[in-house]
Amino acid sequence: MLAQTLPENEALRMAPYGRSGVVTVDPRNRSAGALGDAERARLSAAMERYSAGDDRAFGELYEGLAPRLYGFLLRQTRSAARADDVLQQTFLKMHAARGRFVPGADVVPWAFAIARRLVIDASRRGRREVLEGGDGGPSPWDEVASVDAAADDLVQAQSVADALRRELATLPEAQRVAFELVKQEGLSVAEAAEVLGTTVAAVKLRAHRAYVTLRHALGYTKREGGDA
Amino acid sequence: MNQPPDELRARLEAAIAKRPSATRASYAKRRALVVLAAAALALGLVALTGGVHHGGRTPLLLWGVVGGWALVVAGAASVALGRRSMIGPPTAVLAGLAAGLAPVLLGWFVLVHEVIAPPALPEPSLSLAAHVGCLVMTVALSFGPVVAFAILRRGSDATHPRATGAVLGGLAGGIGSVLIDVHCPVGELGHVALGHVVPVALLVAVGALFGRRLFGVRG
Numbered sequence: 001m002l003a004q005t006l007p008e009n010e011a012l013r014m015a016p017y018g019r020s021g022v023v024t025v026d027p028r029n030r031s032a033g034a035l036g037d038a039e040r041a042r043l044s045a046a047m048e049r050y051s052a053g054d055d056r057a058f059g060e061l062y063e064g065l066a067p068r069l070y071g072f073l074l075r076q077t078r079s080a081a082r083a084d085d086v087l088q089q090t091f092l093k094m095h096a097a098r099g100r101f102v103p104g105a106d107v108v109p110w111a112f113a114i115a116r117r118l119v120i121d122a123s124r125r126g127r128r129e130v131l132e133g134g135d136g137g138p139s140p141w142d143e144v145a146s147v148d149a150a151a152d153d154l155v156q157a158q159s160v161a162d163a164l165r166r167e168l169a170t171l172p173e174a175q176r177v178a179f180e181l182v183k184q185e186g187l188s189v190a191e192a193a194e195v196l197g198t199t200v201a202a203v204k205l206r207a208h209r210a211y212v213t214l215r216h217a218l219g220y221t222k223r224e225g226g227d228a
Numbered sequence: 229m230n231q232p233p234d235e236l237r238a239r240l241e242a243a244i245a246k247r248p249s250a251t252r253a254s255y256a257k258r259r260a261l262v263v264l265a266a267a268a269l270a271l272g273l274v275a276l277t278g279g280v281h282h283g284g285r286t287p288l289l290l291w292g293v294v295g296g297w298a299l300v301v302a303g304a305a306s307v308a309l310g311r312r313s314m315i316g317p318p319t320a321v322l323a324g325l326a327a328g329l330a331p332v333l334l335g336w337f338v339l340v341h342e343v344i345a346p347p348a349l350p351e352p353s354l355s356l357a358a359h360v361g362c363l364v365m366t367v368a369l370s371f372g373p374v375v376a377f378a379i380l381r382r383g384s385d386a387t388h389p390r391a392t393g394a395v396l397g398g399l400a401g402g403i404g405s406v407l408i409d410v411h412c413p414v415g416e417l418g419h420v421a422l423g424h425v426v427p428v429a430l431l432v433a434v435g436a437l438f439g440r441r442l443f444g445v446r447g
Contacts, residue, residue, distance in 0.1 A: 053251035058244065062237055071230040087232055088240050089447055095244050097384060099255025102312055110314035113386035114445050121447035197319040197387035 039064065044107045047094075051101035062091065065108070069115050072185050076119045086122065090115045109187065109194040116177070116195060160218065167217040171210050178203050179210035262379050266372035273369055274407050283413020285345075292340045294409050297333055301402035304329055308395045319388040326394035326436070329402055330429040337420055345415075354419050362412050362423025370404030370431055378442055386445040393439020394432045401428035 043064045049057035069090060073083035093114050094107075101107070168176055174196075181192040182203065193203045250258065282290055304325050311317060377396040385392045405424045412423065 051252045053253070058241070062240070066232050066237070067230055070232040074230055084233060084236055086447070088236060088243070091240050092243060092247070093383075093386075093445055095247070096249045099250035099252050099258075100314075100384060101252065102314055104312040105314045107314070110386070113315055117386040117445045118447040125447075193318065194313060194315045195387065197315070197391075199318050199320065202318075 040106060040108055044105065047098070047101055047107040048103055051098045051103075058095075061094075061107070065111050066091075068108075068185060069111060072112065072180070073115055073119065075180060075184070076116070077122075082122065086115060086118045089118050093118070106191065106194075109191040112181065112185065112187065112191075113195045113197075163218055164214065167214050168210075171213060175206045175210040175213070178206035179214070182207045183211070259380055262376045266376035269372035270369050270403065270407055273372075274411055277365070277411060280410050281413045283415075285413055285415065289340065289345045289415075290410070290413075292344055293337055294406055296336045296340060297402065297406045297409060300329070300332055300336060301399060301406060304395070304402065305399050308392075308399070315387050316385075316392065319391045322388060322391035322395045326391065326398045326432045329398040329432065330425050333402065333405060333428060334421055334425045337425075338417065341415065341417075354414065354416065358414070359419055359422040362408060362414075362419065363427055365411070366401070366404040366408040366424055366427035367430070368404075369407040370400040370427065373400035373403045374431070381443050383443065383445055385439075385443040389442070389444035390436050390439040392443050393435035393437075395435070396439075396443070397431035397433070397435020398428055400435075401431035404428075404431075 043061060046057045046060040046064070050061060066087060070083055070087050073086050074080065077083050077086065090111060094111060168179070171179070178192060178196065181187045181195060182189055187195065189200050189203050189207070192207075193200045196203060280290075307317065308322060308325055309316070316322065374397070377400060381392070381396065405428050408424050409420075414420070414423075
């Protein structure tokens with residue numbers, strides 16, 4: 001079991017977002033890197049403009065979506081090369097379907113749903129070896145350890161990140177993806193439900209089960225400490 | 229944030245420049261053309277085979293059944309396709325719609341006949357050929373909507389293409405069943421079930437079978 005010096009919620013939220021590392025995780029947020037309503041609206045408006053034929057809006061879409069999708073894809077594929085490939089395909093699919101974009105729709109869950117489907121297809125086509133083995137490229141989990149953090153924090157963060165990665169990999173796929181979308185990608189529960197084609201209640205349940213499993217696996221219990 | 233490599237954006241922009249895609253305006257034109265063609269095909273087929281047949285049905289009975297079926301199909305279409313979303317309702321909702329469409333249509337038929345026209349005399353039983361003829365005709369009338377859905381929604385579903393396929397098959401079948409009921413005056417429950425409603429269930433199954441291939445986002 002890991003030492004319980006990090007607050008539980010912070011440890012479980014630790015995700016490969018800011019290059020400044022775990023110290024940037026804001027415990028007030030729903031999750032690290034969570035998308036604000038204004039950001040969602042801005043991205044959806046950009047998609048609407050792109051759908052209407054404004055090609056310049058693509059840049060705004062790319063800048064807003066690509067880093068989030070890339071983080072998600074790195075976690076799903078554990079391969080920088082595969083993540084690059086699927087990210088490119090995701091944007092190409094969005095480009096091909098831009099005329100069908102429904103005004104008022106949220107572009108974020110749609111983009112994640114496409115990316116997730118492409119990852120699943122890739123794995124079904126026998127690319128498991130890449131998905132499971134990785135290609136030695138940068139791992140999103142590596143960024144959990146910050147260059148700014150103190151040495152003890154670095155070791156601690158790396159240790160928690162390794163354990164979290166291991167435990168996440170053992171979760172049922174439905175729970176793992178629900179947890180990742182809500183806790184790590186910053187999607188709302190409703191958006192995650194859209195991405196997964198299920199109900200809000202089902203996503204809440206799956207994410208909660210994953211959370212409880214991870215909490216136990218990481219050694220956070222009500223008796224032992226943390227803020228559980 | 230995990231920043232993707234800088235060259236990826238350049239590569240993507242180059243790929244996009246090589247593959248122009250339909251904008252909303254051009255897609256809307258295309259959709260209107262496809263819908264018009266599908267409607268013309270289906271209505272043309274009804275007209276070619278004799279148009280509206282009242283048979284022994286009163287107008288209230290005919291339009292009570294047809295109007296109710298049309299409302300059921302329109303309601304299902306509204307739930308399945310009417311959301312302001314690129315993904316649509318949850319898989320379970322789509323599956324429920326697909327599974328429930330044929331029974332609801334048959335239930336409405338029975339209800340209208342019970343309320344408006346309780347059968348006074350049993351109708352003569354029809355041959356298997358008559359049932360199959362109507363079944364084939366219903367599928368033929370659904371062909372236009374099936375093709376329209378296949379064109380307009382091809383490769384668009386990233387989350388639940390099978391369920392979407394099943395619902396779209398059911399909606400196309402539902403349109404076919406509405407049209408066949410305008411055309412075929414037989415009110416025997418067994419015939420309506422086999423010739424008018426079973427095709428809806430068949431198209432639901434076909435839609436589910438080919439949904440992933442037709443409507444799924446594929447890498």
